[in-house]
Amino acid sequence: MGNNIPSYLLQTSIDQYKSANAKRAKLSFIDKTILNSATAVKSIYLQAESSVKVNFIQKVNPYVKLILLIYIILMISIVSNPGKQILVTVFIFLLYIIAKLKIVQVYRKVFLLSFVFGFLIVLPASLNVITPGKIIFNLVTFNKPSHLWIYDIPQNIGCTSEGFQVVALIFLRVFNSVSFAMLIVFTTSFPAFIKSFKILGVPDTFLMIIALAYKYIFILSRTIEETYFALKSRLSGNIKTNKIRKLISGRIFFIFRRSMIIYENTYYAMVSRGYGGEVRLYSQKHFAIKDFIVLGIIVALGIVIILI
Amino acid sequence: MHIPDGYLSPQTYIPLMGVFVVSAALAVKNVKKEVSARNIPYLGMAAAFSFIIMMFNLPIPGGTTGHAVGSAVIAILFGPWAATVAVSVAIIIQALIFGDGGITAIGANCFNMAVFMPFAAYYIFKLLSSNPAGSARVFFAAFISGYLSLVMAAVLTAAELGIQPMIASSSDGKALYCPYNLSISIPAMAIGHLLLFGIVEGIITALIVSYFFKNEPGVIYAFRKGGKNGD
Numbered sequence: 192m193g194n195n196i197p198s199y200l201l202q203t204s205i206d207q208y209k210s211a212n213a214k215r216a217k218l219s220f221i222d223k224t225i226l227n228s229a230t231a232v233k234s235i236y237l238q239a240e241s242s243v244k245v246n247f248i249q250k251v252n253p254y255v256k257l258i259l260l261i262y263i264i265l266m267i268s269i270v271s272n273p274g275k276q277i278l279v280t281v282f283i284f285l286l287y288i289i290a291k292l293k294i295v296q297v298y299r300k301v302f303l304l305s306f307v308f309g310f311l312i313v314l315p316a317s318l319n320v321i322t323p324g325k326i327i328f329n330l331v332t333f334n335k336p337s338h339l340w341i342y343d344i345p346q347n348i349g350c351t352s353e354g355f356q357v358v359a360l361i362f363l364r365v366f367n368s369v370s371f372a373m374l375i376v377f378t379t380s381f382p383a384f385i386k387s388f389k390i391l392g393v394p395d396t397f398l399m400i401i402a403l404a405y406k407y408i409f410i411l412s413r414t415i416e417e418t419y420f421a422l423k424s425r426l427s428g429n430i431k432t433n434k435i436r437k438l439i440s441g442r443i444f445f446i447f448r449r450s451m452i453i454y455e456n457t458y459y460a461m462v463s464r465g466y467g468g469e470v471r472l473y474s475q476k477h478f479a480i481k482d483f484i485v486l487g488i489i490v491a492l493g494i495v496i497i498l499i
Numbered sequence: 500m501h502i503p504d505g506y507l508s509p510q511t512y513i514p515l516m517g518v519f520v521v522s523a524a525l526a527v528k529n530v531k532k533e534v535s536a537r538n539i540p541y542l543g544m545a546a547a548f549s550f551i552i553m554m555f556n557l558p559i560p561g562g563t564t565g566h567a568v569g570s571a572v573i574a575i576l577f578g579p580w581a582a583t584v585a586v587s588v589a590i591i592i593q594a595l596i597f598g599d600g601g602i603t604a605i606g607a608n609c610f611n612m613a614v615f616m617p618f619a620a621y622y623i624f625k626l627l628s629s630n631p632a633g634s635a636r637v638f639f640a641a642f643i644s645g646y647l648s649l650v651m652a653a654v655l656t657a658a659e660l661g662i663q664p665m666i667a668s669s670s671d672g673k674a675l676y677c678p679y680n681l682s683i684s685i686p687a688m689a690i691g692h693l694l695l696f697g698i699v700e701g702i703i704t705a706l707i708v709s710y711f712f713k714n715e716p717g718v719i720y721a722f723r724k725g726g727k728n729g730d
Contacts, residue, residue, distance in 0.1 A: 307564075312560055397527055397584065
């Protein structure tokens with residue numbers, strides 16, 4: 192794959208055409224979701240592809256990176272002390288500095304994901320109705336405790352220090368896991384990383400489908416975006432909901448058919464290169480001494496963090 | 500429905516990873532048998548389709564996130580084993596590249612959305628549709644299979660989360676993983692999927708299956724008897 196970013200990903204966003212069609216048929220929810228997902232997919236693809244630069248961490252064997260990913264994620268999962276999790280955060284941040292990644296750009300994404308999956312979802316756990324303890328921030332006071340269906344409602348509802356500790360622990364776990372996974376993704380070519388799963392005994396057929404799906408996600412997001420704007424540019428005024436439904440289902444079917452044609456072409460291209468139904472991915476480069484050094488240092492640091 | 504890292508204890512995610520690995524091995528074996536070599540690359544498209552569908556998600560406090568999956572439509576069109584492979588691939592890419600769903604939770608997420616859900620959807624569809632079926636019946640059967648299978652998978656996810664306070668707490672009773680017990684996680688996940696995401700999954704399944712039924716009924720795996728996909 193190298194650094195060959197598809198040309199369409201480097202084009203100016205199609206957002207600029209929105210204003211001309213702003214008063215056309217109203218499909219605002221679909222507008223937002225399609226544009227947001229297409230933008231997210233493009234930005235990840237661009238970041239992942241452009242970060243495959245020659246650097247110390249980028250040069251580490253993908254097999255070693257996969258072993259480290261599993262090791263660090265498991266370590267994050269079993270460490271139940273927020274203080275130790277902060278040490279892991281610092282350790283991962285140092286690796287980002289060594290890797291010379293665009294720290295602000297990547298951490299912005301890591302923070303957003305952690306905020307949604309590790310903070311918003313778990314925030315209610317800071318309340319005494321979920322995590323009992325000493326209330327340090329009172330929110331509501333009722334006349335007396337009550338009982339509603341299967342729930343006991345205490346007289347005072349508020350945030351507890353124990354609850355904040357639970358929220359902090361889960362937020363840090365999500366933050367550390369996502370940031371370490373992103374570090375590996377942004378310092379490894381995706382096909383090389385996927386090939387490294389052979390070390391875990393994952394069948395080649397499965398790995399080939401992952402590699403194809405990865406490429407196809409970006410093509411599909413582009414096709415959906417283009418199809419949607421082609422559809423929208425032909426609509427005006429108020430369109431009845433059932434007509435919109437028919438149009439959209441027709442477009443989805445069109446995308447299915449188009450992808451079938453693309454895949455038939457892919458299949459013929461594969462056959463012409465010798466594909467006969469058996470998938471065999473070639474192994475990666477061999478281990479170097481520096482791979483063992485990196486593996487040893489990171490494993491040792493992980494053990495130190497667990498033991499202190 | 501994607502469980503992030505940090506929500507499941509090792510005593511939950513390790514067995515679920517084991518179940519997923521066995522299921523995935525069976526799925527690959529069956530897909531090689533059922534799907535022609537020509538259509539193996541097509542599963543990549545199905546995975547990409549599922550990936551795009553799952554991108555439209557909302558956080559659910561008390562649970563994880565809510566979204567449609569696309570498992571039901573893939574199971575009906577390509578078969579439940581093919582859906583297991585395709586949706587697993589989508590979930591693995593999401594976890595590794597997009598940080599959506601945890602790496603330790605890959606086994607649990609794949610078991611819920613890529614193993615349990617496609618089989619539930621496929622057999623509900625088979626039960627409700629007849630062969631040959633009318634288009635209204637196919638639409639209804641596809642909607643119900645998508646709707647019910649997603650709601651059932653969401654409840655399964657909620658159960659995995661809800662048992663955490665019982666099986667993994669500190670000595671002073673503080674939650675070490677998901678802090679919500681079953682009385683919170685199940686209503687939180689079930690309500691969102693019963694009222695919103697299940698309907699979205701049902702509509703997507705019904706629209707696509709109906710379109711294939713009208714235009715290319717031969718493609719629908721659930722209506723074929725034997726033979727390889729696409730042959």
